[in-house]
Amino acid sequence: MCDQTFVAITFGPCDSCSENRPLMNLYIKTEPINYCSLCMEIMACQDLAGGETLNSLKAETESLRKRLEEERKKLHDVELEKVAEKAEALSALNLKTRRTLKGHANKVLCMDWCKDKRRMVSSSQVPAHPVFNSSQEHAVSMPTTWVMACAYAPSGCAIACGGLDNKCSVYPLSLDQNENLAAKKKSVALHTNYLSGCTFTNSDMQILTCSGDGTSALWDVESGQLLQSFHGHSADVLTLDLAPSETGNTFVSGGSDKKANIWDLRSGQNIQSFDTHESDVNCVKYYPSGDAFASASDDATCRLFDLRADREVSIYSKDSIIFGATSVDFSLSGRLLFAGYNDYTINVWDVLKGTRVAVLFGHENRVSSLKFSPDGTAFCSASWDNTLRIWA
Amino acid sequence: MTIRTLRDHGQHYRPRMACLKKVEAFVVEMQDPKSGVKASDQKLNITSIPHVITGQDILAWIVTKMKVTTEEAQAFGTMLVAYGYIYPLQNHRKLVLVADSTLYRFQTPYFWPVQKWPAEDIDYAIYLAKRNIRKKGMLEPYEQEHYNNLHKWMNYKWDFIVMQATEQYKASKERKKPDRVVLDCQERAYWIVHRPPRRTHSGMDYGLDRLIDPNAEEVLTYDMVRRTNIFLTQALMRSAVKSSVSLTAFVKYVTTHHTHDPLLTNPVPSNPWITDNDEFWQLNMRNVDIPTKLSVERWALSFWELISDQRGRADFKLFLKKEHSGENMAFYEAAEEMRWGAATAIPEKSQFIFNTFLKPGAPRWINIDGRTMGLTVKGLDCPHRYVLDAAQTHIFLLMKKDTFYRYLKSPVYKDMQKKALVPAPHNFTDAQLEANAKNRNPGISPIVLWQQQEAEKAAAAVAARPIDVKAMVATNKLDRK
Numbered sequence: 001m002c003d004q005t006f007v008a009i010t011f012g013p014c015d016s017c018s019e020n021r022p023l024m025n026l027y028i029k030t031e032p033i034n035y036c037s038l039c040m041e042i043m044a045c046q047d048l049a050g051g052e053t054l055n056s057l058k059a060e061t062e063s064l065r066k067r068l069e070e071e072r073k074k075l076h077d078v079e080l081e082k083v084a085e086k087a088e089a090l091s092a093l094n095l096k097t098r099r100t101l102k103g104h105a106n107k108v109l110c111m112d113w114c115k116d117k118r119r120m121v122s123s124s125q126v127p128a129h130p131v132f133n134s135s136q137e138h139a140v141s142m143p144t145t146w147v148m149a150c151a152y153a154p155s156g157c158a159i160a161c162g163g164l165d166n167k168c169s170v171y172p173l174s175l176d177q178n179e180n181l182a183a184k185k186k187s188v189a190l191h192t193n194y195l196s197g198c199t200f201t202n203s204d205m206q207i208l209t210c211s212g213d214g215t216s217a218l219w220d221v222e223s224g225q226l227l228q229s230f231h232g233h234s235a236d237v238l239t240l241d242l243a244p245s246e247t248g249n250t251f252v253s254g255g256s257d258k259k260a261n262i263w264d265l266r267s268g269q270n271i272q273s274f275d276t277h278e279s280d281v282n283c284v285k286y287y288p289s290g291d292a293f294a295s296a297s298d299d300a301t302c303r304l305f306d307l308r309a310d311r312e313v314s315i316y317s318k319d320s321i322i323f324g325a326t327s328v329d330f331s332l333s334g335r336l337l338f339a340g341y342n343d344y345t346i347n348v349w350d351v352l353k354g355t356r357v358a359v360l361f362g363h364e365n366r367v368s369s370l371k372f373s374p375d376g377t378a379f380c381s382a383s384w385d386n387t388l389r390i391w392a
Numbered sequence: 393m394t395i396r397t398l399r400d401h402g403q404h405y406r407p408r409m410a411c412l413k414k415v416e417a418f419v420v421e422m423q424d425p426k427s428g429v430k431a432s433d434q435k436l437n438i439t440s441i442p443h444v445i446t447g448q449d450i451l452a453w454i455v456t457k458m459k460v461t462t463e464e465a466q467a468f469g470t471m472l473v474a475y476g477y478i479y480p481l482q483n484h485r486k487l488v489l490v491a492d493s494t495l496y497r498f499q500t501p502y503f504w505p506v507q508k509w510p511a512e513d514i515d516y517a518i519y520l521a522k523r524n525i526r527k528k529g530m531l532e533p534y535e536q537e538h539y540n541n542l543h544k545w546m547n548y549k550w551d552f553i554v555m556q557a558t559e560q561y562k563a564s565k566e567r568k569k570p571d572r573v574v575l576d577c578q579e580r581a582y583w584i585v586h587r588p589p590r591r592t593h594s595g596m597d598y599g600l601d602r603l604i605d606p607n608a609e610e611v612l613t614y615d616m617v618r619r620t621n622i623f624l625t626q627a628l629m630r631s632a633v634k635s636s637v638s639l640t641a642f643v644k645y646v647t648t649h650h651t652h653d654p655l656l657t658n659p660v661p662s663n664p665w666i667t668d669n670d671e672f673w674q675l676n677m678r679n680v681d682i683p684t685k686l687s688v689e690r691w692a693l694s695f696w697e698l699i700s701d702q703r704g705r706a707d708f709k710l711f712l713k714k715e716h717s718g719e720n721m722a723f724y725e726a727a728e729e730m731r732w733g734a735a736t737a738i739p740e741k742s743q744f745i746f747n748t749f750l751k752p753g754a755p756r757w758i759n760i761d762g763r764t765m766g767l768t769v770k771g772l773d774c775p776h777r778y779v780l781d782a783a784q785t786h787i788f789l790l791m792k793k794d795t796f797y798r799y800l801k802s803p804v805y806k807d808m809q810k811k812a813l814v815p816a817p818h819n820f821t822d823a824q825l826e827a828n829a830k831n832r833n834p835g836i837s838p839i840v841l842w843q844q845q846e847a848e849k850a851a852a853a854v855a856a857r858p859i860d861v862k863a864m865v866a867t868n869k870l871d872r873k
Contacts, residue, residue, distance in 0.1 A: 032629070061620050078635050078636045098665045157839050205734045212403065223735055227735070235604040280606060309634065309635045310632040311635075313635070324411060333645075334642070336653075343467050345464075351646070352643060364593060390665060392663055
């Protein structure tokens, strides 16, 4: 119990520049080194040493990849279907639309639940931004179209949203329904291209954003300061999700480069990367236990990736599903995976057995966003047909 | 040339449309004269149109071919119409598949959506100009709007556009009437898909363009390759777990949480979204006196579940108070607050934490091993938000591996288990459900709850401050006078 200082050094003097900075744990050959992100970049951008060519580096990449595959193969001793045979079969689900929320005049692009399990915020293509509850409580107008990302603060006292304006702005909410929320707006994040996703971390004070410019970033709300940036995607980053686990130090992001990457919040290091998708990764979501995540992609599949074994464990697809999946979420126990697709339907998958449990119809245009309420009693789907539906 | 309009934010690349290839293969099969959908000639507004198919035939064919249910086939058929592979002859603006005798036709492959070439604005301008000539200035309102916009933005090319439009118009006049009608229909259908009017849900309406071209081949420079190598070396050195171990963990997680998932096990008393009665939420609130049995069981699943639930955390703190080891939880909470809090508050918080928990002789001194203590105190010289990580992990693991199990065996927990409520499931009649629906209320605003919580925290902080004996005596002296 006292032997707890296995914790890797995440902050301290960098081995190369000796300044106190957040550290990445890297290896040269097999020797561990702790470099800050700047020194890592310098190391990568060094001029080609004598005898090194682009081809020799590429050959090294190939050999490293081969070795990694061999290592992972040794640990791959069983498939998910085999292990899932022990799990009991599911009884039929009886899911219906319980509420249809019509308040948007245009495509609904994104939504998020409040921790009180009843309220939600949703954003749309034109400047009107309702905070819903069964009845609309507030509407904020934004000076930009295509508000693609919105998030509710954990305390329930603020919302964050952003889109084509390249910014993420935080609006503190108030009990007064008639108050003009746009007046108290606070610009927090600033990217060089559109904002595709944002989420608060465990408090109201920090926001994690991802953008079309290929980076994700962690910001301090009060000062608007950039706390950490995450580089590694080679195309637009479309989605992100924060880890629910007790250490809560990582997040996953998915991008247009077909990859899903796991990042360490503290040092900005890319810890793991998964690139088995065949098209853009539109949405990523962590498994409730934090040891896996699911991704939805334009190649019409959803996949489950195991973080501890470092591999893809399951593909949720069918020949009759051809159109891309836009959003994905787990039910509370992690047994069911709900995915919204571009063909206006929602498919429900059994995570363990890999089969489809149900199909839900009702939307008249693509399902853009799908999220479960914090206590798992219902989930909400937002669609380009200007409505949101709550299913239970 | 694509117009760079006011919406230009630097994004010019179309996203990958991975579905197009698969759909095309499918549509080709549909058109097969022997095994495809049965087509016939139909009379429409005097002219006879060849190769017309009805909605129900399409649906039946999809059901047999893809072996899916009618509803799924309906959804797929609607997508075929939405992407422009099939177009309706009558309600040409509504791009859905109606499963009755509504008439459709296959779109000619020339007008199929293609990944590489978007529908250019200049082509649309030519089309609208041609239509303008044909309809003698009577365009639909949305078309008129587009026309005016394009006229403004492409003014310098307008002569060329009008010339092209007149040429095409003349050429079409020389065709036979049935051919002309068909071609007009096809072209109109193409443009409805690629420049949809309001309220038309088109499949080609994909949203925003991307900044970086997803279809281009990535050019690898040597620094990118180096970074990949650094990443791969790090990945090799990191240890991974056997599949059997991690997959079994998933199954275990699912099984233990099965009873807590409202979609798999009906929540008691009832799911508020189904019956419109929010007793379920009321019973699980933070400050409820007696929690439900399900909640209490959930606390036993893992330490993290216990402290994630606010009611559970309160109960755990009560237990710690009885054991006089409340400082561990308090330190954990303070460290969490610092980690997730505002950057400006860090120096102040770190000072407070040092004075309260870490300093030798501190009022709530936490018991961690010498090495961690040394590291932490040294780090506090230039405090940053992760300076307490090592100590926090140590305390968390201590609570998780030791205190948690003692809590589960303690009278506090056992008592709670006995007292816990098992609410009876609701059984509403239809009339009652209707009444419930009318009485929906939004509940307490989270802002109010937050303010209450903050007030409680402030009060607790004041109460927890070490008592300054001298000050107390001083005030007593004053009182005596």
